[in-house]
Amino acid sequence: SYRFSQLPTGQYQISRNGAAPRNVTVNVGSAANIDFAGGDATTLDTVTVVGTGAINPIDISSVESTTILTAEQINKIPVARDTTSVALLAPGTVRGDAAFGNLASFGGASVAENQYYVNGFNVTNSFQSLNYSAIPFEAIAEQQTKTGGYGAEFGRSLGGVVNQITKRGTNEFHAGGNVFWNPGSLASDVKDTYYSNPLTSEYGEKRADNSHNTNEGWRANLWASGALIKDRLFAYGLISYSRTEADTYGSLLAPTNTASKSKLPQWVLKLDWNISDNHLLEFTSFSDKQTTYTDTYTNDLGSFEREDYIGRLVAEQGGDNYILKYTGYITDNFTVSALGGRNTFKRGSYLIYPNGNTFSYDGNFEIPTPNVAPTGGCPVILDVRPGYRVSETGAYSSPCNITGGALADVNSKDVRTQFRLDAEWQLGDHLVRFGYDRDDYESRAGSTFEGGWQWRYSTNNGPDGVPDTGDEFDIARLRYIAQGANVEVKQHAYYIEDTWNITDNFIAYIAGRWDTL
Numbered sequence: 001s002y003r004f005s006q007l008p009t010g011q012y013q014i015s016r017n018g019a020a021p022r023n024v025t026v027n028v029g030s031a032a033n034i035d036f037a038g039g040d041a042t043t044l045d046t047v048t049v050v051g052t053g054a055i056n057p058i059d060i061s062s063v064e065s066t067t068i069l070t071a072e073q074i075n076k077i078p079v080a081r082d083t084t085s086v087a088l089l090a091p092g093t094v095r096g097d098a099a100f101g102n103l104a105s106f107g108g109a110s111v112a113e114n115q116y117y118v119n120g121f122n123v124t125n126s127f128q129s130l131n132y133s134a135i136p137f138e139a140i141a142e143q144q145t146k147t148g149g150y151g152a153e154f155g156r157s158l159g160g161v162v163n164q165i166t167k168r169g170t171n172e173f174h175a176g177g178n179v180f181w182n183p184g185s186l187a188s189d190v191k192d193t194y195y196s197n198p199l200t201s202e203y204g205e206k207r208a209d210n211s212h213n214t215n216e217g218w219r220a221n222l223w224a225s226g227a228l229i230k231d232r233l234f235a236y237g238l239i240s241y242s243r244t245e246a247d248t249y250g251s252l253l254a255p256t257n258t259a260s261k262s263k264l265p266q267w268v269l270k271l272d273w274n275i276s277d278n279h280l281l282e283f284t285s286f287s288d289k290q291t292t293y294t295d296t297y298t299n300d301l302g303s304f305e306r307e308d309y310i311g312r313l314v315a316e317q318g319g320d321n322y323i324l325k326y327t328g329y330i331t332d333n334f335t336v337s338a339l340g341g342r343n344t345f346k347r348g349s350y351l352i353y354p355n356g357n358t359f360s361y362d363g364n365f366e367i368p369t370p371n372v373a374p375t376g377g378c379p380v381i382l383d384v385r386p387g388y389r390v391s392e393t394g395a396y397s398s399p400c401n402i403t404g405g406a407l408a409d410v411n412s413k414d415v416r417t418q419f420r421l422d423a424e425w426q427l428g429d430h431l432v433r434f435g436y437d438r439d440d441y442e443s444r445a446g447s448t449f450e451g452g453w454q455w456r457y458s459t460n461n462g463p464d465g466v467p468d469t470g471d472e473f474d475i476a477r478l479r480y481i482a483q484g485a486n487v488e489v490k491q492h493a494y495y496i497e498d499t500w501n502i503t504d505n506f507i508a509y510i511a512g513r514w515d516t517l
Contacts, residue, residue, distance in 0.1 A: 009165050120325060148160075172227075178220075285322045361407055363444065378451045383396040406447040
C-alpha cells in the first residue's frame with residue numbers, strides 16, 4: 001500500500017506500473033482510497049466497476065462525523081447559496097434562533113459555540129461568536145461540516161466546525177461569470193400579525209400590516225483562473241458585488257418606518273506555488289466589507305404614508321483577510337505545515353441628518369461638562385410616565401431620532417493575528433499528528449446614546465406614595481453615557497493525536513489538547 005499525505009484538494013489520476021490511470025477525488029480532511037486489482041489479466045475472473053462523484057463517501061480511516069459537499073454537488077441541490085444553508089444539510093444540525101442571525105446549531109449546542117475556517121485559517125469573530133468573515137459563495141470549492149468526533153487540532157468549539165476550501169487555478173485557463181436576481185415581486189408575502197390578548201386589546205385586532213414591506217436584491221460574480229507558470233504557479237481570482245434593498249414599515253403603532261440599502265463588494269485571490277515537488281506555498285486573501293444605509297421617515301400612527309425624512313444610519317461591517325500557508329513533504333512519512341494570517345472585522349456606525357450634519361461616537365470616554373449637551377446630534381427622549389399623566393400633557397417624544405437607541409463607536413473593530421504549526425508522521429499502523437497554534441485577538445468596542453445624551457421623564461407619586469391622588473409631580477433626568485473598552489486576548493494551544501489501525505476493520509483514536517489564555 002502507499003500513502004500520499006496533505007495533498008491539495010482536487011481531481012487526481014493514479015496509475016500502477018504504467019497501466020490505465022484511475023481517477024480519484026481528494027476532499028478536505030478525509031482520506032481517498034483506491035485499489036488496484038492484482039494478478040495476471042489472462043486469469044482475471046472478476047470485473048470491478050468503480051463509480052466516483054455520485055455519493056458523499058464515508059471515510060473509514062477517520063472517527064469524525066463529517067459531511068463534505070463540493071461546488072458541483074451544491075449547484076445541483078436546491079439550497080440557498082450561503083454557508084449556513086449548506087451546513088444544515090449535515091445530520092444533527094438545526095437552524096438557530098433568527099434573533100442571532102442566520103446561524104446553525106450543531107448537536108444541541110448554541111449558535112455561538114461554532115468555529116469557522118477558510119483554507120485552515122480561523123475566521124470566527126470572537127467578539128460575540130455570532131459572526132465570521134465570509135468569502136463569496138462562488139469561490140468555495142468545497143465545504144466540510146464537522147458535527148462530532150473531530151480531531152484535537154480543532155479547539156475552542158463545543159458545537160460544530162465549518163471548514164471551507166477556496167477554488168484554485170490549474171494549467172487550463174478558465175473564466176466565467178453569473179448574475180443572481182431576487183425580485184421582490186416574486187417573493188412570498190409576509191404574514192400580518194394580530195393581537196391575541198383580549199384583556200389589553202380587541203381580540204384579533206391587527207397589530208402590523210406587512211403587505212407594504214418589500215425586499216429584493218441581486219449579485220454579480222466574475223472570475224478567472226489559470227497558470228502563471230505552467231506546473232508551478234497558479235492563480236484564481238474573483239470579484240463580486242451585491243446589493244439588496246428593503247422597505248420595512250413595522251407596527252401600525254410605530255411613528256417611523258425605514259428604507260435600507262446594503263452594498264457588498266467582495267474579492268478573492270488565491271495563489272499556489274509549487275516551489276518544488278516537496279514544497280508548496282499558498283496565499284489566500286479576500287475581503288467582505290459591507291455598508292448598509294438605513295433611511296428613517298415619519299408616518300402617522302396607523303398609516304403607511306411616508307412623511308418627513310429624519311436621517312440616515314450608516315453601518316459598516318467586515319474587513320480584509322490575508323493567509324499564507326507552507327506545506328513541506330520532508331520524507332515519505334513526515335509532513336509539516338505552517339500557517340499565518342491576519343483578519344480585520346469592522347463594526348462601526350454613524351448618523352447623517354437632513355441638514356448635512358453628522359453624529360458619530362469616536363470612543364472618547366471623557367465625562368461631558370455638566371448641563372452642556374453634546375452637539376451634532378438629536379437627543380433621545382424616553383417618556384415612562386403613567387397614562388393618566390401623559391393624557392394631561394401629551395407624550396414627550398423626539399421628532400428627530402433616527403435610531404432612538406445606542407450608537408456604536410465608529411472605530412469599533414476586531415483584529416485577529418493567527419499562527420499555527422502542524423506535523424503528520426506515519427509510523428507503521430500509527431498516524432501521529434501534533435501541532436501548536438497561537439490566536440491573538442484584539443477588540444475595540446463602545447457605545448453612546450444617539451446625540452450623546454438622553455432625557456428621561458417619569459412621575460413621582462408624591463408624599464403619600466399613592467398614584468393619581470393629585471399630589472404627583474413629574475421628574476426630568478438628563479443621562480450621559482459614553483462607554484467602551486479595548487480588550488486583548490492572547491491564547492495558544494498544543495495538541496497531539498494518534499490514529500491507530502489496530503486491524504483492517506478497527507481504528508483507535510487517542511488525542512489530547514491543552515488550551516490556555
